[in-house]
Amino acid sequence: MQHPLKHHLTLTLLALTSLSHFPPASPLTPCRTLCGTTAINYPFSIDDGCGAPQYRSMMNCTGTDLFFMTTSGRYKVQSIDYNKQTMVVYDPAMSTCSILQPHHDFVMTDVESVVIPPSSDTVFALLNCSIDSPVLNRYKNLCFNFSGHSCDELYGGCNAFRVFRSFTNSSPPCCFTGYDTVKYMSMNILDCSHYTSFINVDGLKGIGPADWVYGMKLSYAVPDTGCGRCTRSGGACGYDTETGVMMCLCSTSMNATRECGKKLILD
Template sequence: MKSALTPLIGFQLTMLFTLQLNLLPAVSLPCRSFCGTIPVKYPFGVDEGCGAPQYKGMLNCSTDLFFLTPSGNYKVQSIDYDKKTVVVYDPAMSTCSILQPHHDFLMSDIQSAMIPPASDTVFVLLNCSIDSPVLNHYKSLCFNFSGHTCDELYGACTSFKLFRLLSNSSPPCCFTGYDTVKYMSMNILDCSHYTSVYDTDRLKGIGPLDWSYGIKLSYAIPDTGCERCMRSGGTCGFDTQTEGTLCICSSSSNSTRECAGGSLASTVGNQSPFKRSFRVLLSVLTAVLGAVL
């Protein structure tokens, strides 16, 4: 009798273990804390469901860390989590040492609201025509930048000297903020090139050769109680479907607020996936015993 039931029991047990594996909750990959040499901390994330949902999809980690916008991908130079700033570099912009065709820097509406260029970032519009709107109707958009002038740029920078040579004079330029290039393209502005400089408050009396070229972005941290999660040893993230806040405790469990004693975020009602799996397995086991008996 037992030998006749052995194949049936073996089949039932195989089905039992297969079902058990299928019912285990999916294991999520941990959030990477570095991309190259740059730390990746809240509110940012480079893995799905990591960081704050407001910043999802803004950073990409390949060999380096990049900031993704509608106009292109910009390499992240540094992130200062104390000052809440990110410095990115536009490889298509001109600098003192290289002259490149003009290129619009565009951000999405969410990016413009959540992580706009900092107040000490200046966009320099170069080689503008006399008909440029920033030299006429919108000339109020141009401002003084730490006492620096267009002549200084065209005279000190090897790449910008070309403009002076071609026109036998210093063509107009404009020191302006991000809102100007946000609402008017380089074609509308009628300026052939642009560059951007950050930390401008510290550049008074410093020549263009020693300026910090790039774009500094300033961000805010959403108030989601992330500190509580980090104190418990977790990593702040979010549910990819609901975008609800999660505290990622390990590669296999999440919590709503904190890791120690937190309720599993993947529970439905008051019943965890493990409890549901156990009840189903118990039913299968009962069926197996019934077949044996």
């Protein structure tokens, strides 16, 4: 019969040997990194206190869908390109070539307009404008030629927009313009009944509106806060929710100012 002490030592050695085959535990940061299949990386976050404070409360994860939040609604995130620092969103209340939606404004907060505005290759089309519209009179310089496309092409090539020609058998005025126009003037002031927007406009010459990509591409900058040092140490970049001071979030019970230490308290 084996001595009890020897038996205990044998079991202890076996347990230690087994543990040595498992990789060391990694820090459990309080920041989620996925919404559905969309990666959530710095500077964005879906948890308060994570990411950069400039982008606080801009993202919402509902089920498997990620939304960009503004004062005028929720805009579904189609994709995020972290290399090019762009995000494509879609306005579910926006008119497109295939559907005519009720009157709607696209409004961003002052902070959003600065840190993540629509990119230069996003064009807004103001549709069914009155002849008294300011963009056709005093501010007509805000309208520009868009890759040789015309209002007639939009009204004739899109099933949803043909209704605008049904009463007069002619195309009402429209205006191709940039984000700054809809930023400073509402649809009521613009005196246009609907709008649509499309992206990657440099590649749309000679392509009909039925094949345009409808949505908005937003361009953002990544704050330089030394975030790489934090992530390399196993943490996630975040901030103090009261002061806005950047922090390295190492676990749900331990944070650091720059990087996570070698010994972390795990929950």
